[in-house]
Amino acid sequence: MADPTVLLYGSADNPSLGLLHQGLTQRGRRRSLFILQENFPFSVGIYLKVGRGLHGALLLGQEEIALSDLCSVALDGFVISPAGLTEFSAQDAQYLQTESWACLISMFHQISRHCLVANHVVRRDYLTSRWAELSLLCECGLAVPRALVTSRPESAREFYESLAGRVICKSVAGSAPVFREVSPDDLENLHRLTLCPVHYEEMPEGWACRLAVVGGVFFQLPEGTPPPPEVLEGVTLVCRFLSLHLAEFSLRQLGPRWIVTGLRTFLSPEALGQLHVLEAACALLEQEPAS
């Protein structure tokens, strides 16, 4: 095996990957290679023999990096998306995106049979909506905010009244967590729901903190009353189910009650800005591939 390399793959706009790259480079224990998704497929060559074993390489200019030389990969696999297709028609760009995406899924799948891929893309279909995300957290035994997806005005009104107006809303599928507070004026326009469903949710209350997960280790940010074991068990279950090695959960504590209000499928720049979290993440990525 040549120089064991940590491959970081993602957007130049992703500060988390930038921080990881910086951390890995400063530690100097492994070579860190950051491939910008904006360069794929135009400036990054790939070949992959599909099937058992890992036979393939990435070509960056004149340099060929054998996939078998990777000791780990870091990518926010739940949001990667090939880019740089502005010169194509919308239809062509969509096709190229889909094909490039499929190519990457295949490559990261095969790499994941050889070494750590944090986090791989394959299970992201469980998180197609906010409702699906909360539902999965719920299924793993975690308490979540009350939520409603509906196209029925009466249901929305009942929900609003049952929570005394402490309700926020967003689009059903919107990947960005953009919520807005539901106002009494909105109740006048509930008939519009029949045109398109909306996601409603209980407004979060209580002390807010985050739980960063690095491998099997938890980091509470900021530190405070630690969440009870059942929350940690639920969080572990979610990570195992989605194959998340790096993740972050948003929590609220209200008295003895802990509610998980969200899941981030990678570490945020804020979490990686904490030296102990960054060190742990780098150490995870520097490990030897399992034989």
Place this chain on the structure above:
Amino acid sequence: MILLLGPLSDPMMRSVGAALQARSQTFVRLNSEEVPNTVRFELKLPEREGAFFFPEGAPLELAEVRAVYHRVGFSNFEVYQEYSPDEVAFVNHECQSAFHGWLNCHPGLVINRPVASGSNASKPHQIALVEELGLAIPKTMVTNLPETARDFYDFVGGQAIYKSISYVRSIVQVMKEDDLDRLDTLKNCPIQIQERIEGVDVRVHVVDEHVFPTRILASESDYRYDKAAELEPCELSDELAQACRKVALALGLVLAGIDLRLTPEGKAYCFEVNPSPAFAWYEDRTGQPIAAAVADLLIQASLSQHRRS
């Protein structure tokens, strides 16, 4: 209760509905084109309950739904003439996302859970999984490098085909010498190149434990585009039938359409697994009772108290 969810015009929806009717089984047929206005819905958390509300009659409580056959992925929802194309796309996407979320976690039988279609997003990813499960796959290369594509073509002795990598339907093409002159276009978009396997196509529909193999005699490389293709029921060895069941189960598919090619030497290669097979087309030509098997499975699940994943 059994729920059929999707466009009423969908041949598979019609076929399963007819099979349920032939068994005098009551069921609800929900036309996705009437959602979200004519038929309204609510999904609640943390109860994970909800209901469909029809213009008339009692609502259908989701807790009462024990078995679902759906074609949500092929559905258009209720939109209006004055909508812009972007608005139409938005409403369809929002409704589809809502239903996918529900279908992925509904505690009853769902044929198939949308998440089980995930492997189909990347065909090479899918066949790599299939190979791990014990079925042979053709030698396959994914690349955007012209010289690598040329090497692979030479490696398989010029016997190669090429096709799309993703779920986007493409016509499988035989790779010819002339194609080598335009390999430079690969720099814009990677491609999947496969060793060309000689033999007979067999589409295997798996419905839980039931296996329905159909032999397809076609003159084209891609039988789906051969209007003269002849279809007939055939037999699989026990070992191969079991391998097909194993693949469907491992991919989380209660219903699957597995594309095989059987060589003259008797070896089976798997090309693809379709998670939403259009089985009515095969059923119409062979008389194989595929919809009946789906209907029986739905009925069986509707009588069960237990959760199925």
